Amino acid sequence: MENGTVLLVDDEQGLLDLLAFTLRKFGIPNLLTATTAHEALEIIARHDVSLIVLDVMLPDGDGFDVCRRIRMITEAPVLFLTAKNQDIHKITGFELGADDYITKPFNPTEVAARVQVHLRRMAKLQTLSKAVYDFGHFKLNKQSGQLFVQGREVSCAPMEFLLLAFFCEHPNFIFTVSELYAKVWRPYQEGDEKTVVIHISRIRKKIEPDPGRPQFLVNMKGLGYKLVKKARNVQ
Template sequence: MEHATVLLVDDEQGLLDLLTFTLSKYGIGNIVTATTAQQAMEILLQRDISLIVLDIMLPDGDGFDVCEKMRNITEAPILFLTAKNQDIHKIKGFELGADDYITKPFNPTEVAARVQVHLKRMQRVQIVSRAVYDFGYFAVHKKSGQLFVQGVEVPCAPMEFLLLTFLCEHVNLIFTASELYEKVWQPYQTGDEKTVVIHISRLRKKIEPDPKNPQFLINIKGLGYKLVRREGYTR
């Protein structure tokens, strides 16, 4: 993680200084900061950013809008940092591509620990492996952390890729949302089954010919989700 670069975005300079100090104690030395949405986007276009901690309330823009713009140019994990703790805000953040949600007031060591976890997960995605899961219509290359749909590479956020890889490794097996959360997310971050449901929906938009009528990532009523192969698409 010594080569990872973390972008902190918040309009409170004191908070940025505190997080920078805490992250450095955790061995994360490459840290850049921004106090506005414009500064954050400029940095993101100029630097190779590994992870973003993003405040929702910024002086020149809404963090939700900024997150959506960021997702157009990077698949780096995005951790929302905000005083809003309503479920509707969390759901909106996840739908726009956020990977985690931290509510103020917070313990800075908790933020550092979560940053470490997400950076380690990114490394896991990039771990050398010979595994290629080919479903005909789409293929998952675990070695390079890539998703290809009809031969075209499709960006896939780290948690989406880890969830899809887990399902590929357990094809045709049924998992409840809580089991998927436990296997893929826990024990490293707090949350609930809604996180899984939102990521399932995002994956379907990428790997399904018709997301509203899923053929691969299906829901077995009363039992859970499973990933299946389809003869018409198998190579």
């Protein structure tokens, strides 16, 4: 997985060339490039892409819309590359399933380092222990990287899976947002603690019978979050 194929999407050919050169120096040789949203989606449909670096502003579409469509095809990590640095844009990206956010101007070696870390994280996901966590209503299989809700497989983005796996490993323990960020995010990437809350919301939509009234992944007011081992009255 560390040598997986990386897709670079940006309408500036010079920037693509610079990123490709830097990534190869970091030992990431398998690269594909696209300068439009249409070209990017065609490549993703045809190739087994391990990670996508995606510019938000493309000549034929919005990167956020492209990310939404990517998530219908693959759960490969998406790293947004954009000049937009407002919190609302970051939140929008994370809600759509992005895994990281890099603002322009940037150091290409930083982008390469983040790509390398995400590829290593994906490789670790594939070599996790054989533990299966069964909470009745949902089941998480660490070895296969699968989440099942009421017996039906539900797609799960990499950071969602790692966060839920962490909760499953520590049922009924309370963790603050900063602790969750340090334990789950910090080993793999830099980011914002707000992304923890966003990912918890996304997980709830997948595992809770009623996400508005969570029974499994609950908030302990003033303390943090915990995953309840035995939820009551699950339909």
